[in-house]
Amino acid sequence: METAITNQALATNTEGYLLDYTQWTPDWGIEVARMYVIELTDKHWEILEWLRQKQAEGVALSIRKVGNSGITDIKQFYRLFPGGPLKISSKIAGIPKPVSCI
Amino acid sequence: MKKNLIIIGAGTAGTMMANKLNRRLDTGQWQITIIDRDNTHYYQPGFLFIPFGIYQPKDVVKTRTEFLPEDVTFLTDEVEQIEGELNQLRLKSGDVLDYDILIIATGAEIAPQETPGLKEELWYKDIFDFYTYEGAVKLAQKLKDWKGGRLVINLAETQIKCPVAPLEFTFLADAYFTDKGMRHLVDIKYVTPLSGAFTKPKATQMLNGLMEEKEIEVVPDFYLASVDNEKKVIVSYDEKEVPFDLLITIPVNKGDMMIEKSGIGDEDGLNFVPTDKFSLQSKKFKNVFVIGDTTNIPASKAGSVAHFEAEILTENIQSFINNKPLKATFDGHANCFIETGHGKAALIDFNYDTEPLPGKFPLPAIGPMDLLKATRANHVGKLAFKWVYWHMLLTGKKLPVTTHMSMTGKIKEENKETSLV
Structure with a gap:
């Protein structure tokens, strides 16, 4: 499946997560954020960059890890990405949907 | 030396x-x-x-x-x-x-101390865990005389020991109050940080169905931030509240x-x-x-x-x-009975790559068990496991179950979608 955003069409899964996180561009992030009615601020970008860096390091992510990152706390994370902060921020950051272990 | x-x-x-x-x-x-x-x-x-x-x-x-x-x-x-x-x-x-x-x-x-308000005035009065010997014993005393009200089972985190135990507790509580003839006095809510009763689609579907059948409300996507002892509510990070009279907590592990x-x-x-x-x-x-x-x-x-x-x-x-490469690989295999109350249990068998699927689970000598389905045989298996644990498992004896997960008996459907969180 492909999802077309502005003038780019990138391969995503059926839920809209990028299949290859290296194809991601900031414009892609801005457009996905818009679908969630999120206007990206500096704090949002800081978190998105941190998520992409952790993805590159092969770290499995959790809300608690974001809360422990030193960039934000869990409460703010929820305010910045309301609903499901890790699921939504991962989609915006172009990284795979976080999988729960159990 | x-x-x-x-x-x-x-x-x-x-x-x-x-x-x-x-x-x-x-x-x-x-x-x-x-x-x-x-x-x-x-x-x-x-x-x-x-x-x-x-x-x-x-x-x-x-x-x-x-x-x-x-x-x-x-x-x-x-x-x-x-x-x-x-x-x-x-x-x-x-x-x-x-x-x-x-x-x-x-x-x-x-680690209940990780959540503000969890281990305070109401601890072991109206808030209990059942993951410790002390908590389980004290909760038994509490339930004996409890007159009913709002029973809330809450998971504070997703990474917990025995992830199916909170579900089992909920089903057993339903059966317990039914047997006491007071189920109509108890409102049961299952409040979880997951998007449903379980993580993986097929098991979630089956377990959500059981919850509905037993009139237990599942409150999903609730990530516990604190407990208000005065108002008797649990509060999430996005400021949702769920009131309780009796809170069964599965604290952060x-x-x-x-x-x-x-x-x-x-x-x-x-x-x-x-x-x-x-x-x-x-x-x-x-x-x-x-x-x-x-x-x-x-x-x-x-x-x-x-x-x-x-x-x-x-x-x-x-x-x-012996300075050889570490060739044995763990595949994430898990095999768990899930008590569903009234003398029945379900069985799930899965690994890193394969979610719990329906079908049959072959067990030599004992016969196949039903997967993702509540049966009496599974319940008997669950209770027999105590004997197996003390007499075979701890002492490292071979069990009649393969180390790597096997697809034998499992029904694999087409169109497998990515897992839920």
Whole structure:
């Protein structure tokens, strides 16, 4: 499946997560954020960059890890990405949907 | 002089490793030592049954030493710090132990103190856990005289020991109050940080159906921030509230404090040790291995997982000693009975790549069990597991279940979608 955003069409899964996180561009992030009615601020970008860096390091992510990152706390994370902060921020950051272990 | 293999933690995983390695290593060359704080071994899967009077407290307690081989040295002490660079352990008694190979099997414990308001005025009055011996016993007393009201079962985190136990507790509570003729006086809510009753689609579908059938409301996507003792509500990070009269909490689970002190924990601060999910070798030190609830691998924290890991780790430790590559790989295999109340249980069998699927689970001699379906046979299997645990599992005997998950009997449907969170 492909999802077309502005003038780019990138391969995503059926839920809209990028299949290859290296194809991601900031414009892609801005457009996905818009679908969630999120206007990206500096704090949002800081978190998105941190998520992409952790993805590159092969770290499995959790809300608690974001809360422990030193960039934000869990409460703010929820305010910045309301609903499901890790699921939504991962989609915006172009990284795979976080999988729960159990 | 003999070489030292030290195991920290004489719980399910540590005890199994002591037994298996004692049989497989040359005990003329290797001294196996296992360390724990005390000599009490709890049958943790039994805690679930204590609140409902199905098990008595005495049913779940034995000594650690009765399951350890004679050649293995049992040390009652506490490891304060692992000094990985020096290959040594600092103990509370002041002793320092050198090791050639270390296995960390310290497990996971509940940490209610991580959530503001959880372990305060209402703790063991209207708020209980059932993941400790004390919590389970106190909850049994509470339930005996409870007159009904709003019963809330809440998971504070997704990474918890025995992830199906909260579901089982909920189903057993439904059955317990039904049998007492007071189910109409109890409003049961299952409040979870997950998007449904379970993580994976097929099991979630089956379990959500059971919840509905039993008139239990599932409140999903609720990530616990605090508990208000005065208002008697639990509060999420996005400020949703759920009121309770009786709160059954599954608090945040953490690994041992010693892991934090040793600086070898994962970056979420939960004190689980970064571990190679296939070989079970620690990511930091080549001669340190990790097993059971202690690891940060994406598998369930459950006894069956520890059992399958023990088979793999035994092989890999022998390879390590012989300077061979660690060829045995753990596939994330878990196998869990889920009590669903009224003398029935369901069975799930899955691994890193395959979600719990419906179908049949072959068991030699006993016959096939139904997967993802509540049956009497599964319930009998669940209760029989206590005997298996004490008599076969801990002492490292072969069980009639393959170490790697098998697809035999499972019904695989087309159109498998990515997993839910």
